Amino acid sequence: xxxFVDTSPPGACIFCRLIAGDIPAARVYxxxxxxxxxxxxxxxxGHVLVASKRHAxxxxxxxxxxxxxxxxxxxxxxxxxxAAFDPPGLTLLQANGALGGQTVGHFHLHxxxxxxxxxxxxxxxxxxxxxxxxxxxxxxxxxAWGPAQG
Ligand SMILES: [Zn+2]
Numbered sequence: 732x733x734x735f736v737d738t739s740p741p742g743a744c745i746f747c748r749l750i751a752g753d754i755p756a757a758r759v760y761x762x763x764x765x766x767x768x769x770x771x772x773x774x775x776x777g778h779v780l781v782a783s784k785r786h787a788x789x790x791x792x793x794x795x796x797x798x799x800x801x802x803x804x805x806x807x808x809x810x811x812x813x814a815a816f817d818p819p820g821l822t823l824l825q826a827n828g829a830l831g832g833q834t835v836g837h838f839h840l841h842x843x844x845x846x847x848x849x850x851x852x853x854x855x856x857x858x859x860x861x862x863x864x865x866x867x868x869x870x871x872x873x874x875a876w877g878p879a880q881g
Contacts (some may be wrong), residue, residue: 741786746837820845
């Protein structure tokens with residue numbers, strides 16, 4: 732996991748400053764609600780970040796409209812990445828909170844082209860607790876269901 736975490740307040744975080752044009756970025760696309768730019772880290776060639784223009788720290792603070800807009804932009808970026816880089820695979824990654832792997836406290840989504848032997852790894856330990864536990868988890872979520880955030 733990256734060690735760097737930017738927890739700057741709204742307007743002062745590095746993505747807000749990038750959106751405002753105060754710091755340079757290799758911009759790919761922008762519209763009223765979203766911006767797409769090349770990740771400085773380039774995990775693989777063609778790695779793009781899609782961010783909300785409004786400072787929303789995580790997925791939880793996005794409006795439903797912003798959530799839809801970032802996914803629509805991510806899809807457009809993916810189509811462009813496929814046309815320009817022709818990767819055999821592509822991964823979307825979106826992290827929330829330090830424990831979730833988030834390093835900049837302004838909502839963003841990674842569009843990562845994937846190539847054979849690219850070194851990207853994602854440990855995913857399968858557990859199969861069985862239908863009773865799954866149904867209990869689903870019931871907890873149904874009970875917790877509420878209005879969309881934003
Ligand atoms: Zn910000």
